[in-house]
Amino acid sequence: MKTFLYCLAAITLFRAGFADAAILDDTDSNSFNIKLAQKQGPVLNTPARILKALNKYNLTSRINADTLIKASSTVDLSSVNVDVEYVGTVGIGTPPKMFQMDFDTGSSDIWVPHVSCERCSQHARFDDTKSSTYSRVSNATWSLRYGDGSGVTGKVGKDTIHLGSDLSYANQTIGLATAESIDFVTDTELDGLFGLGFPSLAVIDKKQSIVQGMKEQNLIDQAIVGVYLGRARDGGSGQITFGKTDPAHYQGELKYVPVTSERYWQVELNSMKIAGVEALKGPIGAIVDTGTTLIVLPTELSKAIHAAIPGARFSTTYGWRMPCELRSTNKVNGGTDDMTVAFSLGEHEFHVKMSDLIRERAAPNAAGDKTEKLCYSGIAEARTPFIILGDTFLRSYYSVYDFDRKAVGLAPAKP
Ligand SMILES: *[C@@H]1O[C@H](CO)[C@@H](O)[C@H](O)[C@H]1NC(C)=O
Ligand SMILES: *[C@@H]1O[C@H](CO)[C@@H](O)[C@H](O)[C@H]1NC(C)=O
Ligand SMILES: *[C@@H]1O[C@H](CO)[C@@H](O)[C@H](O)[C@H]1NC(C)=O
Numbered sequence: 421m422k423t424f425l426y427c428l429a430a431i432t433l434f435r436a437g438f439a440d441a442a443i444l445d446d447t448d449s450n451s452f453n454i455k456l457a458q459k460q461g462p463v464l465n466t467p468a469r470i471l472k473a474l475n476k477y478n479l480t481s482r483i484n485a486d487t488l489i490k491a492s493s494t495v496d497l498s499s500v501n502v503d504v505e506y507v508g509t510v511g512i513g514t515p516p517k518m519f520q521m522d523f524d525t526g527s528s529d530i531w532v533p534h535v536s537c538e539r540c541s542q543h544a545r546f547d548d549t550k551s552s553t554y555s556r557v558s559n560a561t562w563s564l565r566y567g568d569g570s571g572v573t574g575k576v577g578k579d580t581i582h583l584g585s586d587l588s589y590a591n592q593t594i595g596l597a598t599a600e601s602i603d604f605v606t607d608t609e610l611d612g613l614f615g616l617g618f619p620s621l622a623v624i625d626k627k628q629s630i631v632q633g634m635k636e637q638n639l640i641d642q643a644i645v646g647v648y649l650g651r652a653r654d655g656g657s658g659q660i661t662f663g664k665t666d667p668a669h670y671q672g673e674l675k676y677v678p679v680t681s682e683r684y685w686q687v688e689l690n691s692m693k694i695a696g697v698e699a700l701k702g703p704i705g706a707i708v709d710t711g712t713t714l715i716v717l718p719t720e721l722s723k724a725i726h727a728a729i730p731g732a733r734f735s736t737t738y739g740w741r742m743p744c745e746l747r748s749t750n751k752v753n754g755g756t757d758d759m760t761v762a763f764s765l766g767e768h769e770f771h772v773k774m775s776d777l778i779r780e781r782a783a784p785n786a787a788g789d790k791t792e793k794l795c796y797s798g799i800a801e802a803r804t805p806f807i808i809l810g811d812t813f814l815r816s817y818y819s820v821y822d823f824d825r826k827a828v829g830l831a832p833a834k835p
Contacts, residue, residue, distance in 0.1 A: 450641045451663030452584045456506040456523070456649070457656075476526065476712065477808065506649055506658045506710070506811070507610055511582030512594065513551030519544050519611040523647070523660050524711030525685050525821055526808075528622035529564065530581070530630065531595030532612035534574055540600050543611045553590065554579045562595050562624045574598045576624055583662065589634050593625035613711070616645055616821060621683040632823050634662065643823035647710055649814050652780045654835035665829070670818035674829035677766035681705065685821055685828050689807060691764040692721065695774075699724045705806035706765060708819060708828050712810030714800045715777070722801030725761055729774055732797065740797035747778040747795060763809070770830055772816045779812075 507520045512532060519532045533540035535547040548554045555578045563573035574597040581592045597612070619626050628636075635643040640663025648669035649658040659669060677687040689706040692699050699721055717725070722740070726732040732742040760771040779796040798812030820829030 450639060451661060452587050452640075453659055453661045453666065454508040454510075454523075454584050456508045456658030456660055477716075477804070508614075508660060510614060512546055513548075513579045514553040515551075516580075516582045517544065517546055517551070519546075521612050521614040522610050522711055523614045523616055523645075524709070525616045525645075525647075525819075526707060526709030526711045527564075527613060527615040528617035528619060528629065528683075529562070529595055529613065529615045529624045530592065531562075531564075531572065531574065531597055531624070533600065534596035534598050537574075537598050537600060540597065543600075546594075546596055548577055548579075548596070551579055555591070557593065560624075564623055572597045572600050581630065587634075587639055587662075589630060589637070589639060592630055592633070593627075595624045616710070617684055618679075618682045618823075629823060631662065631821075635823075639663075645821045647814065647819050647821070648833060649710070649811055650833075650835055651776075651815050665818070665820050669834050670831035671834050672831055674818075674820055674831045675768040675770075676820075676822070676825065676827040676829045677768060679826045679828065682826060684709070686806070687765050687828055689763060689765055691762075693762040693764075694725050695728050695759040695761075706763070707806060707808050708814070708821075709808050709810050710814060710819070712808050713812070714798055714808075714810050715812045716800045716802055716804060716808035716810065718804050718807070719801045721807070722799050725774075725777070725799060726797065728759065729777075731792070733794075738796070739800060741794040742778055742797060744778070744782060744793045744795040747775050747780075763813075765828075765830070768830075770817060772813060776816055777812060 507522055510519050510521045511517065512519060521532070533543045533545045535545045537543075537545060548556070557576040557578060560576040561574065562576055564571045572595075574595050576593060577596055578591045578593055580588050580590045581594075582588050615622065616629065616631065619628050619632075629643075631640075631645055632643045634640045642663055644663065644665065646661040646665040646669075647658070648660075648666065650656050659666065665674065680686055680688050684707040686705050686707045688703050689700070690703045704718075726734070726740050726742070729742050729746065731746070732740055734740050759774045761774065761777065763770045763772070777798045779798045782793060782795055814833075816833060817830040818833045822829060
């Protein structure tokens with residue numbers, strides 16, 4: 421173990437020295453990337469996604485919860501299309517144990533399953549007795565609860581986090597889950613969450629975000645995180661960068677929008693135009709959340725958008741569905757124009773093509789109707805006093821979470 425520790429120290433020193441010598445060349449600044457993979461396979465269909473998203477924020481869906489649960493367990497077994505969950509590999513402890521984690525700007529805790537967890541199915545688990553750098557945080561326990569009473573509980577420890585091959589951050593507070601609710605047990609692609617929200621939102625440790633901690637120790641130059649989430653048709657991978665932005669994945673200039681409530685990455689949505697027509701009565705909060713698959717909107721706004729999309733229909737079992745072909749033609753308005761939904765965040769307007777609001781995922785048709793292939797909508801509707809801009813929005817925009825400026829930066833994404 422000792423040799424390994426010395427190695428880490430050496431890498432850190434080397435990095436620091438290297439950065440000093442390389443001021444002229446920005447590509448050698450203190451920052452690093454982690455590749456994200458869009459997961460294929462038996463991942464959740466839209467109704468199940470809606471349930472998950474709304475539980476996270478304790479919201480109520482317009483879809484009946486009983487229908488929803490039934491639909492999520494019986495529908496969509498074929499799962500031919502790429503679905504949406506971007507995960508990256510994180511190492512924890514010494515020697516590092518690898519976990520597939522969801523980098524989630526909509527929560528602020530870092531947790532993985534503990535070896536003692538009996539209901540954590542096949543997920544990777546952390547064994548604190550096998551890590552030489554682990555320390556227990558007194559007798560502290562934690563639990564994250566969702567609106568439906570499900571959640572995760574566990575104990576608290578500190579250990580080294582390894583991000584990419586050359587960055588190690590010691591003594592990070594980590595939640596070790598000893599029990600998981602069914603939501604997480606059934607999510608086989610994901611071992612744990614890597615929260616990137618503000619510390620005030622954290623349940624386990626409210627002191628500071630790991631991003632701020634890494635800057636304090638000069639492991640990265642700026643307390644920022646840049647996120648690129650690729651579309652399935654562009655290969656579906658993504659990238660998260662700590663310490664700088666990656667211009668290879670965006671076009672033009674980043675436009676920054678100030679955070680209005682420092683818990684989530686929440687900004688102000690001042691106006692919303694659907695195919696050029698104003699649809700919002702007054703400003704509402706918009707939470708930028710990499711950990712939510714969909715855009716979640718109040719019912720009226722969702723209805724207004726879907727009304728502008730020919731062939732879109734609502735069902736209490738499947739939510740909104742629309743013809744899959746609208747996505748590939750990129751033309752929603754009778755095959756002639758590209759139509760967009762424009763979100764005015766702070767002082768800037770961000771357009772998303774309606775065709776990008778249609779998920780890759782095919783939905784069941786009404787019984788007997790074989791003529792038209794329907795895909796799920798990337799928009800969920802709920803009784804909500806704010807909107808959530810999840811991956812459906814973020815595939816169109818590279819996003820930057822800047823803890824120093826307390827602002828979200830957005831620029832059109834580039835594959
Ligand atoms: C932790 O719990 C054990 C047993 O309940 C107790 O004896 C011990 O004093 C506690 N330690 C701290 C630091 O609270
Ligand atoms: C969720 O909302 C319900 C009512 O809407 C409320 O009673 C409950 O306390 C909320 N739970 C959380 C965790 O905020
Ligand atoms: C981490 O914590 C251990 C034990 O408390 C301490 O010896 C070590 O110096 C800490 N490392 C860093 C980098 O803060």
